[in-house]
Structure formats: structure tokens, C-alpha cells
Amino acid sequence: MNSKNESIELSPNSNFFEKNSLIIFFVLSFLITIISVAIIYFGTVVSIDTLFFYISIWSPTISAIIIAGIIGGWSEIKQLLSGFLKWKVGGFWYFAGFFLMIGPLVFTLFYLLLGGEAPGNPGLTGGLILITVINTIINGPLSEEAGWRGFALPKLESRFGSLISSLILGIIWACWHIPFYFIEPRMPFYIFIILVLVITILMTWGYNNTKGSLIITVIFHFSFNFNGAFITGILGLLPMMIFYIGGSVMIGIYVIVVIIYAGSSKLSRKPDSEMPFDIEKRNS
Numbered sequence: 001m002n003s004k005n006e007s008i009e010l011s012p013n014s015n016f017f018e019k020n021s022l023i024i025f026f027v028l029s030f031l032i033t034i035i036s037v038a039i040i041y042f043g044t045v046v047s048i049d050t051l052f053f054y055i056s057i058w059s060p061t062i063s064a065i066i067i068a069g070i071i072g073g074w075s076e077i078k079q080l081l082s083g084f085l086k087w088k089v090g091g092f093w094y095f096a097g098f099f100l101m102i103g104p105l106v107f108t109l110f111y112l113l114l115g116g117e118a119p120g121n122p123g124l125t126g127g128l129i130l131i132t133v134i135n136t137i138i139n140g141p142l143s144e145e146a147g148w149r150g151f152a153l154p155k156l157e158s159r160f161g162s163l164i165s166s167l168i169l170g171i172i173w174a175c176w177h178i179p180f181y182f183i184e185p186r187m188p189f190y191i192f193i194i195l196v197l198v199i200t201i202l203m204t205w206g207y208n209n210t211k212g213s214l215i216i217t218v219i220f221h222f223s224f225n226f227n228g229a230f231i232t233g234i235l236g237l238l239p240m241m242i243f244y245i246g247g248s249v250m251i252g253i254y255v256i257v258v259i260i261y262a263g264s265s266k267l268s269r270k271p272d273s274e275m276p277f278d279i280e281k282r283n284s
Helices: 002-012 012-019 022-042 045-058 060-083 090-113 125-158 164-176 178-182 189-208 214-234 240-262 278-283
Strands: none
Touching: 002 090, 012 022, 012 060, 022 045, 022 060, 022 164, 022 178, 045 060, 045 125, 060 125, 060 214, 090 125, 090 189, 090 214, 090 240, 090 278, 125 164, 125 189, 164 189, 189 214, 189 240, 214 240
């Protein structure tokens, strides 16, 4: 009763944060990003802009760690990050995540074999490929997943069905990207939000079936980002519009099959006891 963690849990502040943790998380993530992007937009010092860019993309994880620390101290933070240690989940889930990258690559191969024209990139170098791989892993997959999936998703799923939770989170996640449109070129938002909704459903499917593995959601996230960074990005293998049309059809079929097979309630056929969220709260 007098331990440090227990005293934190019983304090009025932690009780308030626990009851309102989801709303506070979303607000804090948006605030950190908006303020950071505003500093970049109006700033002139490159080193400061770089610092705040990384603060902005890490805002979901930063927010989740802050709130977890207030609610339950170090033990709650360790629980939040424990998903990064769940790697023994079966080979299928690694394939399911990387399929978001493999599928478009196969589509691209057939497009080129059938005589399609590739934009190409005459300035392509090994160093550019390596830097892009590192950035594609860090900028999004590693910087965001502890927040969106590790913190927010299980709390949403404790209240709503998994499909509804995915749609709620997907809309919020897509809107969180809006400030970045002011500082870097991005795909049209009306296309982006649809793709984010679809990928969020697939990531929930992966998360729920691996007892909350953040390694798997990082792979899903990386594979999704890979297409824009490489296939239509530095490799220049596909024209943008061909990618939008072909990619949308492929990922649409993928998510429809998942929803039909796994069901909208849990996006999983596994028992309630194996879900990475408190399903009894949803049913109470």
C-alpha cells in the first residue's frame, strides 16, 4: 500500500489521467506535433528544424510514455513497451506484414514485364537506398507504434469492437499527419486517409493475433511506407497513378478477406483470453 508505484496509482492526478488517458493521449500527441511543425514552418535554423521534426514524429510514443508514467510509473512504461519483445509469434504473421511490400513488388514486376514504363531514378546510389531504408524504419514504424498500437488501440478495443476501434484510430491517425502537409510533399489526403483506414484494420488484425506484438505492427507499418518510399519513390518503378490504382485494389481485397475470415468483433478467431485488451470491459 505504501510502495512507490501504489502511491502513484492512488494519487488524484494519476486517477484523473487514468480515467481520461485516451483523450489526453490524442490531444498531447496532436499538440506536440502541431507545435513542432509550426517551429519548423517558421524556423530558419536547420539543426533546430531537424530536432523538432524528430520530436513531431515521435509524439505518439512520447505522449504514451508520459501518460503511462503518470498512471503507473516505470512498471506501466515497461508494460507499454513490452510489445517490442514479442517476436515469437509464428512465421505467418511476419509474412502477413511483409506481404504489404511483397504484393506491390510482384504487381510492379508484372507491370514492367508487360511493357509498362518506369519513371526511373538516374541519381540512385547505394547510399541513398541505405539511408531511405533506415528513415523508413524509424520515421513512422519505430517512432509511432508504441503510441498508436501499444497505448491507444487496446484502450479503444476495451470499449468498442475491433473493426470500429480500427476505424476510429485510423481517422485520428490520418488527421495527425495533416500538419506535415505544410512542411513536406505528401500524397493527396483523400487518398491517404483511405489507405490509412485500411492499413489500420490490417495492423489491428496482426496486433490482436500476436498478443500485442509491436514488432509485427512495425513490420506492417514499414511495409506500407516502403511502397511510397521505394516503388514510387527513389527506385521509380511505377508511375504514381498506376500505383494508386493497383495498390488500392490489392490492399482492398486483402482487408476484405481479413474481415470476412477473422470477424469484425475481434479481428481474430482466437479465444478472448488471448486478446491483448480487456474484452470484459467491452462486454460489461
